[in-house]
Amino acid sequence: MLEITPLLEERSGTSLYIQLYEYLKDEIKSGNIPAETRLPSIRKLSTYLNLSKNTVEKAYDQLVSEGYLESRPRSGIYVLELEKEVIALKPKPVLQPQSKKKKPEIKYDFRFGNIDTGHFPFSTWRKLTNQCLYPDQKELFSYGDHQGEYELRKEIKEYLYYSRGVVCVPEQIIIGAGIQQSLSLLFQIMQFFNQTVAVEDPGYDGAKSIFMNHGCTIDPIPLDSEGINIESLYQSQAKVVYVTPSHQFPYGMIMPYNKRVQLLRWAEENNALIIEDDYDSEFRYAGKPIPSLQGLGKTNKVIYLGTFSKSLIPSLRISYMVLPTFLMEKYEQHFQSYQQPVSRIHQKTLHSFMKEGYWERHIRKMRTTYQKKQHTLISVIRERFKNNVEIIGNGAGLHILLRVYTNHTEEELLDIAERNKVKVYPISKFWTRKNVSGFPIIQIGFGGLSEKEILKGIKILERAWFG
Ligand SMILES: Cc1ncc(COP(=O)(O)O)c(C=O)c1O
Incomplete structure (x- = not known):
């Protein structure tokens, strides 16, 4: 009514x-x-x-x-x-309604956040979700463990140990509704307000806004070819650094073992903490796996974060955070009355998905799928663009960057692409300091498009930019 x-x-x-x-x-x-x-x-x-x-x-x-x-x-x-x-007497609303401006038609959207939904295990997920909706499961209809379902945390612990070398017990894991929600909770647990956080520059804007919304100052640390520059980090006053070592966001380099050791040493020497965001570590296509900083450190210096947004679907909103024991104690003292934000039904479904072996199969399948897409993308870029672009960050993940050797600005390139029904994305917003890279750099996500679409989209892009 x-x-x-x-x-x-x-x-x-x-x-x-x-x-x-x-x-x-x-x-x-x-x-x-x-x-x-x-x-x-x-x-x-x-x-x-x-x-x-x-x-x-x-x-x-x-x-x-x-x-x-x-x-x-x-x-x-x-x-x-x-x-x-x-x-005419009607007062103006304080919040203006969202603009209904017609969006340009886009046929090929190279958005980084898009994943391959065609390979989502629909029937398995439906079956496992249905299993939660029988009367004998009605326990799932009430509030659950505030840290997240214990059985799910056990599965995550196993998975993290064999895939990322993360050493922990389920009691150290807190389930969250996405990395940002986990980061926000982390800063409350650490009581980390109005202080300095060192971040990669360029780096993930979604994390930076969380830090700033906790009153923190961002200290942008430049990258070198292997990730965050450790010498510059030593010059920072920050006691916390946020990094994406598995696949630096957005540049895509994988932090090598030696640099990981140096970073851990920095944390030890400065009595500082490292926040390790392993957001798309499932998708590594080249080289040997390098254990997570958390696993290498074996110290109380690393907070490890991961998400199911890339490996399953972003709308699931399930992430996890592995806390060192001293922070876990703080959490237990002060956060007992906080409710778990993720639906128990999704948690239980995910638990069954992992326990019954579907997860491992899904990851294997998706790794091959994405690797093929990436291969197609890189081949067509090389074939079409030749020396007009440089490909950056192709060892892992669901996106690459293109440095475009052109007189156009980033904005112009996006605009030309859009007029040709292709959407590619800027990386300027990821910089805290001014972009010092010279030629414009464009982000190309390939997860959500088929190989055919990738081929067509890139051909159109090349013609539009250089034809
Ligand atoms: C570095 C990084 N971390 C985390 C996320 C998002 O994770 P979630 O979907 O769990 O919030 C992204 C998404 O783009 C990202 O780039």
Whole structure:
């Protein structure tokens, strides 16, 4: 039913029907109840507001006689269109409605966040979700463990150990609703407000805004060919650094073993902490696997974060955070009353998915799928663009960067692409300092497109930029 929530006062000295009449008149005049809205019947509104039918009827009658409402036989009571002068009195809403501007038509969207939904195991996921919806599972309908379902944490612990060398127990894992929510919780646990956080420059903007929204100052640390520059980090006053060593975001380099050791040494020597965001570590296509910083460190210096957004689907909103024991103690002391934000039904489904072996199969399949897509992408870029571009960061993940040797600016390149129904993305927003890379660099995500679409999209892009 239409939201009609007047504040009616029995003892105000004004009769209830007048109060209701005035409320409805104001709502109609202000446009909150627009023309052609069908009002609830007298019976429904009187039951809903706990008023007599007579009171509602009198209010409606008054509005009909003044031309605000019309009673249409066998249809209902409707709000009439008002004269312009009355509408002009309508106050401007504080929040403007979202722009309905027509978006340009896009045929090939190389968005980094898009994943391959065609290979999502729909029937398995549906079957496992359905299993949660039987009466014998109704325990899942109530609040769960605030840290996340224990059985799921056990599966994640196993997976992290054999795939990333992460050493932990399930008691150290907190399930979150995405990396940003996990980071936000982490900063509250650390009581890390109004301090300095060192970040890779360029780096993940989504993390930087979390840090800034906790009052922190960002200290941008430049990259070298292997990731964050350790010498520059030593010059920073920061006691926390946020890094993406498996596949630096957005440049894509994989941090080699030696640099990982240096980074861990920096943390030891400076009594600092490392936040390791392993957001797409499942998709590595070349070289030997390098254990996570958390696994290499064997110290209390690393907070490890991961997500199911790239490996499964982003709308699942499930991430995880492995805390060192001293932070776990703080969490236990101060966060007992915080509820777990992720649905127990999704958690249970994911737990079954992992336990019954589907996860491993899915990851293997997706790795091959994405590797093929990446291969196609790189081949067609090399074939078409030749020396007009340089490909950056192709060892892992779901995106690459293109340094484009052109006189166009980044904005112009995006604009030309869009006019040709191809969408590619800027990386300028990932820089904290000014982009010092010279030629424009464009981000190309390939997860969400088929190989055929990749081929077509890149050919169009080359023609549009250089044809
Ligand atoms: C570095 C990095 N971390 C985390 C995320 C997002 O993770 P989630 O979907 O769990 O919030 C992204 C997404 O683009 C990312 O680039």
